[in-house]
Amino acid sequence: MQAKKISAHIWNLKTWMIIPIHVWVVVDKEGITLVDAGMPMMTKGIMNFMEQLNAGPIQRILLTHGHSDHVGAVKGILKKYEVPVYAHQIEIPYMEGQVVYPNRKKLENNIPKTVTTPLLEDDLKNLKKIGELTPYFTPGHSPGHVVYYHEQDQVLLAGDLFTSKKGKLKQPMSAFTADMRQAVASASIIGQLKPKQLEVCHGNTVFQPSDQLEEYIKTKERKLGGH
Template identity: 60%
Template sequence: MKITQISEHIWSLKIWMLIPIHVWIVKDEDGVTLVDAGIPFMAKGIQQFIETLNAGPLKRVMLTHGHGDHTGAILKILNVTQVPIFAHRIEIPYIEGELPYPRRKKAAISIPKQITQALPETNQGVLQTMGGLTPYLTPGHSPGHVVYYHQQDQVLLAGDLFTAKKGELRKPMAMFTADMTEAIRSSSIVREIKPLRLEVCHGSSVLQPANQLDTYLKS
């Protein structure tokens, strides 16, 4: 597992399984947040790094969405540390296997029922900041996909909203994307937020991503 500090409060943990798979550790005053949980054998490396970091205990796991390469280590982590797991309320029926993801024939359980909690939101549907991360609903790759913005570090953890190669924004992987048109619409969050840095699960870091958005939309 390759560990890279990408900003003052955020570390990327990466493995290769034909393609790169990233998860992120975010430290805050009250401990550590894990964004996405990769695949099962990443669990031990994630836990060891949190201990080495010595920034407090794991407080929560926040998911961008519920595909297996983002949820795989959760049960192993929960065997060691009981922490809340959060995803967007729209995503939870797909995570729990009540509904099949769009374009898939069968529903599949990523996480057993009654483990995943809905990200807290106001009565107006505004998602609330936790652990220094503000979620934004960005559907398309999956119905309840979200990205997380760390305002202090100006880093956007974008999950599978994009892929990236050599620092350039690319579209999410078509074969796993429920609605590519919607996913491309959701990319406008980058123009709204204008992060200094964008991180994806599958690919490289992207600096000043808003400057690339017009080119991305034309590709």
């Protein structure tokens, strides 16, 4: 597993399983927030890295969504650390195996029941900031997908909202995306936030991603057609 510091407060941990898989370690004055939890084989590496970083205790695990390649290390981490795990309330029934993910054939028991806490909302249904990260609801790849924005570092941790290649925005993987049209609509978050850099689970960093947004949406809408 490779570790790379990508901004003042954020580290990127990467492994390969045919494609790259990234998780993120975010440091603040209270300690560490882990964003996504990769595959089970990453568990030891993630915990070793957090301990060696010596940036305080892990405070929480935030999930962009509940697919198996994003939650794999949760069980192992919780055996050692009693920390809350957060995801969007819409996502929780799917990842706990109560409801079948769209376009899937069977239930996925990706995370034990009662482990995950819904992200908090304000009176206007906006997701509340947690640590130094603000979640934004970006459904499409999965029903309850969210991204996390680090305002100070101007970094958007985008999970599977996109993939990327050679610094270019690419669509999420079709085979695992519940609603591609909705995922493309959710891409507008980068126009709203205008982050300096975008990080995805499967791909490399995209700098100034909002510069690519108009072309990305036009291309994808043309490809999707009127269906």
